[in-house]
Amino acid sequence: MAIGERYEGIVSAACGVIARRGFHQASTREIARAAGLSLAGLYHYVGEKDELLFLVLDRSLDRLVADLDRNLAEARTPEDRLLALIRTHLDFGFHHAHALRIINRDHELLAEPRRSEIAAKRQAYLQRGLTILRDLDPHRRSEDELFSATNLLLGMLNGIATRPFLRSLDDARGLAAEVGALFLYGFLERSAGAEREVRSAVRRSA
Amino acid sequence: MAIGERYEGIVSAACGVIARRGFHQASTREIARAAGLSLAGLYHYVGEKDELLFLVLDRSLDRLVADLDRNLAEARTPEDRLLALIRTHLDFGFHHAHALRIINRDHELLAEPRRSEIAAKRQAYLQRGLTILRDLDPHRRSEDELFSATNLLLGMLNGIATRPFLRSLDDARGLAAEVGALFLYGFLERSAGAEREVRSAVRRSA
DNA sequence: TAGGGCTGACCGAACGATCGTTCAGGCGGG
DNA sequence: CCCGCCTGAACGATCGTTCGGTCAGCCCTA
Numbered sequence: 001m002a003i004g005e006r007y008e009g010i011v012s013a014a015c016g017v018i019a020r021r022g023f024h025q026a027s028t029r030e031i032a033r034a035a036g037l038s039l040a041g042l043y044h045y046v047g048e049k050d051e052l053l054f055l056v057l058d059r060s061l062d063r064l065v066a067d068l069d070r071n072l073a074e075a076r077t078p079e080d081r082l083l084a085l086i087r088t089h090l091d092f093g094f095h096h097a098h099a100l101r102i103i104n105r106d107h108e109l110l111a112e113p114r115r116s117e118i119a120a121k122r123q124a125y126l127q128r129g130l131t132i133l134r135d136l137d138p139h140r141r142s143e144d145e146l147f148s149a150t151n152l153l154l155g156m157l158n159g160i161a162t163r164p165f166l167r168s169l170d171d172a173r174g175l176a177a178e179v180g181a182l183f184l185y186g187f188l189e190r191s192a193g194a195e196r197e198v199r200s201a202v203r204r205s206a
Numbered sequence: 207m208a209i210g211e212r213y214e215g216i217v218s219a220a221c222g223v224i225a226r227r228g229f230h231q232a233s234t235r236e237i238a239r240a241a242g243l244s245l246a247g248l249y250h251y252v253g254e255k256d257e258l259l260f261l262v263l264d265r266s267l268d269r270l271v272a273d274l275d276r277n278l279a280e281a282r283t284p285e286d287r288l289l290a291l292i293r294t295h296l297d298f299g300f301h302h303a304h305a306l307r308i309i310n311r312d313h314e315l316l317a318e319p320r321r322s323e324i325a326a327k328r329q330a331y332l333q334r335g336l337t338i339l340r341d342l343d344p345h346r347r348s349e350d351e352l353f354s355a356t357n358l359l360l361g362m363l364n365g366i367a368t369r370p371f372l373r374s375l376d377d378a379r380g381l382a383a384e385v386g387a388l389f390l391y392g393f394l395e396r397s398a399g400a401e402r403e404v405r406s407a408v409r410r411s412a
Numbered sequence: 413t414a415g416g417g418c419t420g421a422c423c424g425a426a427c428g429a430t431c432g433t434t435c436a437g438g439c440g441g442g
Numbered sequence: 443c444c445c446g447c448c449t450g451a452a453c454g455a456t457c458g459t460t461c462g463g464t465c466a467g468c469c470c471t472a
Contacts (some may be wrong), residue, residue: 006447022230022315024228025230027432028429028431028432037448038449038450038451040451041448042418042435043434049431049432060265145384148371152362152366152385155364156365157367158361158365165358175354178354179393183388185392185395234457234459244422244424246424249459249460383445413472414472415470418469420465421464421465422450422464422466423462423464424457424461425464426459426462427458427459429456429457429458430456431455432454432455432456433455434464436450436452438449438471439449440446441446442446
């Protein structure tokens with residue numbers, strides 16, 4: 001067995017166990033068993049339990065951002081860039097469901113300074129979304145509004161990507177088209193008057 | 207102290223501790239301390255730790271659905287009903303941030319049969335959203351598409367309601383207007399041709 | 413009305429299990 | 443012989459849960 005192979009096996013075993021049980025419920029003994037090692041053997045490669053979570057998060061976020069950048073490079077219009085983000089996210093959710101689940105559920109459980117390092121990578125991903133929406137925005141929205149909109153978009157994506165909606169890659173692509181159409185139209189086509197109307201309806205029903 | 211008062215104090219103490227630490231990291235000792243009881247005193251009122259999570263989830267979901275039904279009763283058009291759902295969810299997120307966090311993060315951690323009982327209440331809430339969207343839909347979407355759209359909507363709402371975006375009730379109302387305008391327009395106004403175009407763009411970039 | 417017994421509220425202390433982590437040592441190839 | 447790879451066994455801490463006991467208040471009867 002090659003030298004790094006064990007290490008990769010440990011990371012992917014940790015990913016599976018943590019995703020299924022949650023970080024604090026995933027014992028180091030179970031991760032070691034899943035990796036085909038004894039408990040002490042696992043600690044030969046890893047310093048502490050936190051490092052396992054960090055490894056999973058770090059590698060997954062690197063891969064997610066790399067996927068996004070690769071897909072963004074091919075997109076020429078702002079619309080295409082938004083669709084590339086959506087497709088990247090849902091594809092990632094299909095191919096790495098465990099990793100995405102951990103990214104969304106367990107990212108706050110790290111201790112410093114690893115927590116900040118992961119938060120920065122999450123922030124970098126969100127920043128790409130925010131930039132895309134700013135380029136796309138025909139309404140001169142404020143940064144706060146763009147930030148909200150970015151979180152709305154990512155919330156939509158995580159809401160469906162985390163749950164077992166994606167049974168096939170075609171499902172992911174179909175859902176990407178749905179999300180793209182829905183969000184794009186809502187984001188682009190609403191008129192200022194229409195939003196005022198909705199806003200007053202919200203206030204009226206209070 | 208009235209008889210039920212202690213019980214309410216225990217439930218709200220559990221809500222606070224579980225929201226902040228996560229269910230499995232929230233020890234019964236810490237919950238007892240937050241409730242002003244000894245550990246054994248807590249177990250005088252509660253059979254097991256699972257029951258604490260169940261109590262928080264059960265009461266919170268009951269309140270959320272009741273809020274929704276109350277606000278839906280005043281809404282007359284399908285649009286108003288959608289806006290009522292959005293406003294209810296964000297208001298709940300503002301007033302009961304701890305509870306909403308637990309609903310979204312810890313709802314799978316219960317053992318049977320309590321898990322199924324809570325799942326049914328979550329399902330009832332989602333079902334109301336699905337019914338609203340079906341009444342609103344001008345495109346004769348399939349049940350699967352409506353189900354996806356409902357989850358997209360709730361994903362958006364949870365994405366912003368769980369995080370500390372809602373600093374004031376006005377924030378919640380403003381965000382409700384934003385979400386309402388964005389989702390309503392995306393859901394209503396897209397044309398079938400436009401979605402085909404988006405779909406082919408997604409496929410093209412694959 | 414005095415007093416004995418019952419009940420619910422609550423506590424200190426401990427139970428066994430499991431947790432993350434460590435350590436001394438065996439084993440096999442250079 | 444040495445050095446990575448790996449193990450069994452144990453460490454102390456913390457977990458959920460239980461047990462025996464205290465104390466105040468209420469009911470019942472003499």
